[in-house]
Amino acid sequence: MRDSSLSALFGALSNEMRMSTIANNLANVNTTAYKKDTMAFHDVFTRFAHDNVVSTETYLRGKEMFPDPKIMAKTRLAEQQVDFTQGSLQKTGNQLDFALSGEGFFKVQSGEDVMYTRAGNFLVDANGVLVTQQGDTVLVDGGPLVLPPGATLSATSGGTLSINGEPAGSFDLATFEDLGPLERAGGNKYLAPEGAAEAPPGDLEVQQGFLEKGNVEVVTEMVEMLETQRAFEMYSKMLTGTDQLDRNMILRLGRIT
Structure with a gap:
């Protein structure tokens, strides 16, 4: 040839x-x-x-x-x-919508794995647990967050949550020094390679009532x-x-x- x-x-x-x-x-x-x-x-x-x-x-x-x-x-x-790279923020006014401004991820429990996502369009399942669109548990202080029926959820820019004005923990937020090795895991989630060390997010802010749009x-x-x-x-x-x-x-x- x-x-x-x-x-x-x-x-x-x-x-x-x-x-x-x-x-x-x-x-x-x-x-x-x-x-x-x-x-x-x-x-x-x-x-x-x-x-x-x-x-x-x-x-x-x-x-x-x-x-x-x-x-x-x-x-x-x-x-x-x-x-x-950061996508633009769109205002929704929904108390269960959260956008991240800066470099970092929400941590979610998907089966036995801890995964990372920036999609903050969360839901409350039949048990009152805050979950993603795919049903993965959103981690708050290392565990699930349970919301009573009709409860008001609010968040600060640092990710601290309160239910009906009472402290309810903080979102588990994380980033990595090198984002390149992160692998897509489906459902707009990412899986960190074995041995990858998390780093505390620096200028990351949580915006309640907003959603981050795609960067396409x-x-x-x-x-x-x-x-x-x-x-x-x-x-x-x-x-x-x-x-x-x-x-x-x-x-x-x-x-x-």
């Missing part, structure tokens, strides 16, 4: 994955506190031995000692990460979608053209033999 075919193949596959990521971002544009995925690409160069020679010496007759470098690029997906910019994503589609079409044409060259070569060789 020609090197051009390999380069085009890897380029097309990389852009196909990029298109899937963009589509997922657009599908979650209205998801509370959704954080978009970003992707980066780089070229993996196949180098010949003389490409690593940096000497500028020449022969006595002034000719270059080595030929020009011949480098073949094969596009690769370098990384895919979650962009945790529709116009930007649409522009990237068009760019990705054109790049994919370009790589497809490269594959088709290389395939046609190979076919012509085989036909000519067949006639000669």
